[in-house]
Amino acid sequence: MTKVPTFEELLSSARHSAVHLEMRDTYMESDPSYVAWKAGVRNSAEDNDPELRPWLKWVRDATDRGVSVRRARVFSVPESDYVKFEHHVSEANIKAGEAIRWLPRRSATDIAFPGNDFWVFDNELVLVLHFDGNGECAPGEWIELTTDPVVRDLCMGSFEAVWNRATPHAEYRPV
Known part of the structure; x- marks a missing residue:
């Protein structure tokens, strides 16, 4: 069995781009940062410190190398608590x-989407993410890697369509 690279390894090997499309209204509600946010904790070190939130260091390392890291979110309105939480913690990202943009689902009706959230690295490698109905990582193999050009083209086409009509993070405020 081929070892699947970690996300850190995938991002650190990106040469020019990493794009991510999120299409769920909730993810991992068991996440301690989300649980704390729901309890009223705002701007905790766990949300903003690269030593406590490694994602921030990985992104900084990639962007310092010249890699464009973009995330687009398609979501329902009014927003779920989880989407509001994502908006709050996105400032550190x-x-x-x-770069992050937001597109209400009602503005995406004519966009063809793959069935799952994904990352595409350097317009070549697609990382498909599988979640269960509650937004937790699906049991078993929750990630899938592919270089299938049909999958890649669908993912990149949907990402760019969302990106082009979505609102930049600095201009979007949850309802």
Whole structure:
């Protein structure tokens, strides 16, 4: 069996781009940062410190190498609590160098989407993410890697369609 690279390894090997499309209204509600946010904790070190939130360091390292890291979110309105939480913690992602845009689902009716969230690295390698009905990582193999050009083209086409009509993070405020 081939070892699947970690996300850190995938991002650190990106040469020019990493794009991510999120299409769920909730993810991993068991996440301690989300649980704390729901309890009223805002701007905790766990949300903003690259030593406590490694994602921020990985993004900074990638963007410092010249890699464009972009994330687009398609979501329902009014927003779920989880989407509001994502908006809140996204400011640290922006400071780390990630570009984020927001598109209400009602503005995406004419966009063809793959069935799952994904990352595409360097317009070549697709990382498909599988979640269960509650937004937790699906049991078993929750990630899938492919270089299938049909999958890649669908993912990149849907990402760019969303990106082109979505609102930049600095301009979007949850309802």
